[in-house]
Amino acid sequence: MxxxxxxxxxxxxxxxxxxxxxxxxxxxxxxxxxxTAALADPETHFAxxxxxxxxxxxxxxxxxxxxxxxxxxxxxxxPGKAVVETILxxxxxxxxxxxxxxxxxxxxxxxxxxxxxxxxxxxxxGVVLAQAYVATSVVTRSARxxxxxIDPGFAANxxxxxxxxxxxxxxxxxxxxxxxxxSAAILGWARALGEFGATLxxxxxxxxxxxxxPMAIFLxxxxxxxxxxxxxxxxxxxxxxxxxxxxxxxxxxxxDPMTEAPDARLAA
Amino acid sequence: MPGLRLxxxxxxxxxxxxxxxxxxxxxxxxxxxxxGKSTLLRIVAGxxxxxxxxxxxxxxxxxxxxxxxxxxxMSQDLHLFPHLSVAGNLHLPLLFTGLxxxxxxxxxxxTLKTCAIAHRATRRPAHLSGGERQRAALARALVRGPRLLLxxxxxxxxxxxxxxxxxxxxxxxxxxxxxxxxxxTHDPEEAAALADRTVTLRAGELHEERTTPPCFSxxxxxxxxC
Numbered sequence: 001m002x003x004x005x006x007x008x009x010x011x012x013x014x015x016x017x018x019x020x021x022x023x024x025x026x027x028x029x030x031x032x033x034x035x036t037a038a039l040a041d042p043e044t045h046f047a048x049x050x051x052x053x054x055x056x057x058x059x060x061x062x063x064x065x066x067x068x069x070x071x072x073x074x075x076x077x078x079p080g081k082a083v084v085e086t087i088l089x090x091x092x093x094x095x096x097x098x099x100x101x102x103x104x105x106x107x108x109x110x111x112x113x114x115x116x117x118x119x120x121x122x123x124x125x126g127v128v129l130a131q132a133y134v135a136t137s138v139v140t141r142s143a144r145x146x147x148x149x150i151d152p153g154f155a156a157n158x159x160x161x162x163x164x165x166x167x168x169x170x171x172x173x174x175x176x177x178x179x180x181x182x183s184a185a186i187l188g189w190a191r192a193l194g195e196f197g198a199t200l201x202x203x204x205x206x207x208x209x210x211x212x213x214p215m216a217i218f219l220x221x222x223x224x225x226x227x228x229x230x231x232x233x234x235x236x237x238x239x240x241x242x243x244x245x246x247x248x249x250x251x252x253x254x255x256d257p258m259t260e261a262p263d264a265r266l267a268a
Numbered sequence: 269m270p271g272l273r274l275x276x277x278x279x280x281x282x283x284x285x286x287x288x289x290x291x292x293x294x295x296x297x298x299x300x301x302x303x304g305k306s307t308l309l310r311i312v313a314g315x316x317x318x319x320x321x322x323x324x325x326x327x328x329x330x331x332x333x334x335x336x337x338x339x340x341x342m343s344q345d346l347h348l349f350p351h352l353s354v355a356g357n358l359h360l361p362l363l364f365t366g367l368x369x370x371x372x373x374x375x376x377x378x379t380l381k382t383c384a385i386a387h388r389a390t391r392r393p394a395h396l397s398g399g400e401r402q403r404a405a406l407a408r409a410l411v412r413g414p415r416l417l418l419x420x421x422x423x424x425x426x427x428x429x430x431x432x433x434x435x436x437x438x439x440x441x442x443x444x445x446x447x448x449x450x451x452x453t454h455d456p457e458e459a460a461a462l463a464d465r466t467v468t469l470r471a472g473e474l475h476e477e478r479t480t481p482p483c484f485s486x487x488x489x490x491x492x493x494c
Contacts, residue, residue, distance in 0.1 A: 151345070159333070164364070
């Protein structure tokens with residue numbers, strides 16, 4: 001019985017050990033002084049700053065496009081909805097390199113909108129485009145699930161209480177989906193931060209120009225500067241850990257925005 | 269001038285029906301499940317498309333969006349907003365009434381007191397008992413001072429003692445406010461306790477009208493047998 005119980009824990013232990021092993025190998029590969037110097041390297045700083053700027057811009061685009069689309073998909077029926085939903089899921093299952101080639105041809109000289117391509121291709125704007133392409137898919141899918149889980153009767157009821165539809169959406173449905181939407185945003189942001197394949201195709205890999213954190217890892221591994229590559233990898237890991245932890249911490253209940261009353265359970 | 273007038277109102281579920289409520293009158297709609305009772309309420313609330321015409325007083329409501337109708341609607345599932353406290357649930361309907369924050373706060377406090385739920389003002393709906401949830405939902409439906417109250421199986425999920433208490437309280441409250449009400453229920457006892465008149469819907473058709481059974485006292489609104 002005890003052996004069976006231990007056996008049940010074995011797969012979990014193996015997964016956790018593998019993840020921790022890979023992280024430890026990465027973190028302990030360099031002496032502390034070398035790692036500190038690599039973390040202070042201007043290239044690491046540039047990559048971090050560009051990654052944060054572009055991924056946040058991509059997240060804003062993803063939220064602006066993804067949340068209304070998700071609401072429409074969750075609330076309305078229309079012909080071809082299944083096809084539209086499948087198309088929206090495609091960026092999540094397509095290899096990023098393939099998505100990048102598609103975007104490159106779409107915006108390239110022979111594509112339908114070359115003028116836009118001249119502005120975006122092989123430029124930081126291209127990084128934003130590639131990141132937004134993948135993040136929007138994640139945000140839309142997660143937000144659709146969030147809105148779909150809310151009984152439409154709440155919005156209908158809000159209407160009978162005198163709230164116009166837009167305000168019913170903003171004051172009732174969005175707060176009710178709040179934590180799930182925030183999780184969707186964090187997941188989308190994490191996906192944008194780690195985007196590599198599509199960015200490589202659309203924005204290229206140019207030092208101090210389109211060099212995001214994943215691109216810095218790629219460029220420095222390729223040129224033998226493993227110290228900067230490892231520093232960038234650790235920064236990415238730290239950001240990913242912080243974002244995932246934020247999702248976990250979202251479980252806490254917030255104060256009532258209508259009355260600013262303290263948490264009722266604490267008061268009770 | 270009638271309180272509520274329905275002229276040939278119907279849709280795919282409901283056969284065209286006529287119904288008139290006098291101002292301050294409460295009418296109960298009885299009928300088995302699937303008869304179209306809730307559909308009728310949802311049509312009057314503006315939540316479902318329909319044929320025919322709906323008037324509140326002499327004012328046509330047909331084609332008017334739900335948020336523009338001076339109606340209080342309490343659905344069977346209550347739909348109290350879980351992210352807001354009880355007081356927050358009452359503040360929300362007042363946001364677009366033009367009242368100042370102080371006026372809104374006073375109105376909310378008064379309504380909570382009237383519905384005997386003021387002691388739970390800061391609680392979230394998830395932390396209320398069944399009876400408290402019903403009181404909170406009723407208070408929310410009343411807070412804007414609607415001209416017509418629509419109640420869908422308002423007290424169906426409660427124990428008999430709490431139900432009877434709430435029947436009495438609601439009846440007193442409604443009569444004091446002189447409010448017209450259309451109340452859906454499948455329980456003849458509830459219909460008799462809450463309404464002046466009862467109509468029956470069966471398979472989407474309005475079949476009969478009758479007044480409150482004589483066993484209910486006109487002063488206490490209680491059945492002598494209860």
